[in-house]
Amino acid sequence: MSFQAKRILKKILSWSGLFFFGLAAYMIYHQLSKYPFSDIKDALFSIPQHNLLMACLASFCGYVALSSYDWLALRYIKRKLAAWKWIFAGFIGFSVSNNAGHAIVSGGAIRYRLYTRWRFHGYEIVKMVTFSGFTYLVACFFLIIVGYFLTPDHAFGEGSVSKLTTLVVTILSAVGLAIYFGISLFYKDPITIKGIKFEIPNIRLALEQVIIGGADILMASLVLYFTLTTFVPIPFDVFIGVFIIAQVLGTFSQVPGGLGVFEGLFLLIIPGDHNTAMLFGALIAYRIIYYLLPLLISGIVLISYETYHKMHRAKTIRMILAERLKLKK
Numbered sequence: 001m002s003f004q005a006k007r008i009l010k011k012i013l014s015w016s017g018l019f020f021f022g023l024a025a026y027m028i029y030h031q032l033s034k035y036p037f038s039d040i041k042d043a044l045f046s047i048p049q050h051n052l053l054m055a056c057l058a059s060f061c062g063y064v065a066l067s068s069y070d071w072l073a074l075r076y077i078k079r080k081l082a083a084w085k086w087i088f089a090g091f092i093g094f095s096v097s098n099n100a101g102h103a104i105v106s107g108g109a110i111r112y113r114l115y116t117r118w119r120f121h122g123y124e125i126v127k128m129v130t131f132s133g134f135t136y137l138v139a140c141f142f143l144i145i146v147g148y149f150l151t152p153d154h155a156f157g158e159g160s161v162s163k164l165t166t167l168v169v170t171i172l173s174a175v176g177l178a179i180y181f182g183i184s185l186f187y188k189d190p191i192t193i194k195g196i197k198f199e200i201p202n203i204r205l206a207l208e209q210v211i212i213g214g215a216d217i218l219m220a221s222l223v224l225y226f227t228l229t230t231f232v233p234i235p236f237d238v239f240i241g242v243f244i245i246a247q248v249l250g251t252f253s254q255v256p257g258g259l260g261v262f263e264g265l266f267l268l269i270i271p272g273d274h275n276t277a278m279l280f281g282a283l284i285a286y287r288i289i290y291y292l293l294p295l296l297i298s299g300i301v302l303i304s305y306e307t308y309h310k311m312h313r314a315k316t317i318r319m320i321l322a323e324r325l326k327l328k329k
Contacts, residue, residue, distance in 0.1 A: 051227060055286075062220050077128060139209065150241025
């Protein structure tokens with residue numbers, strides 16, 4: 001590939017990050033636009049202020065855990081970076097990928113745009129994004145196992161979430177987790193894919209992946225739990241199993257934000273007979289607090305950063321030109 005072609009490709013990859021941000025904004029608008037504004041307002045105002053504050057705090061902690069994916073990935077590739085930068089990249093990347101779907105592509109595009117500015121090579125960014133994907137995967141393996149034992153028996157009735165299907169998924173998750181830990185313990189040779197060498201993470205890093213990934217999903221569950229308990233009195237140990245199964249299957253569906261899949265599964269396996277409208281009220285509040293608000297905040301932060309970067313670059317160019325003019329004189 002010629003130098004010019006490589007340059008054009010890098011430009012496309014860099015600008016695709018902003019494209020996926022726009023796509024994420026559209027998807028969250030699409031998700032909420034099917035509900036009348038009065039229903040959204042009623043759902044939010046019917047939740048006690050204390051519960052909303054606790055849900056917002058859980059959402060904040062969840063995005064801290066998500067940003068820590070980048071911290072782990074930096075340790076994996078043995079690179080150091082100022083804390084604000086990996087927190088910034090992680091927060092923007094996940095607020096976009098949570099809404100746009102296809103996290104490796106959408107979140108990866110955002111990270112490519114940011115990390116290349118911080119003098120990271122393309123292959124390093126690929127390794128980071130791949131490692132973060134495995135972090136979420138092994139966390140899902142672990143949480144599916146936990147969710148299977150916590151989910152109430154009646155959830156495994158006939159249909160798409162039958163007990164046999166869920167049992168098979170749980171067994172496969174246990175096998176997947178065991179293989180990953182086994183490789184981390186006993187296999188030390190790097191794996192090369194298309195010229196990129198992927199080192200095998202050690203067992204300590206693998207365990208940290210499960211812990212941080214699990215904390216991310218646990219915090220996300222608390223966002224919904226604090227909004228849901230207003231409408232449905234449900235013990236947390238029952239709720240967390242239901243949430244894990246619905247969240248993981250919604251994510252693996254590759255529908256942006258698990259839209260429809262998450263809600264449908266959650267309404268299917270929530271224990272007891274409850275008013276569907278009330279449950280959707282909690283789910284609307286969950287969508288707003290965990291998806292919409294972080295996207296709005298990341299939009300403001302990203303625009304501010306892009307504006308600052310553009311102004312700083314223009315200032316630097318002016319200074320260089322001024323220095324050249326002085327030398328000519």
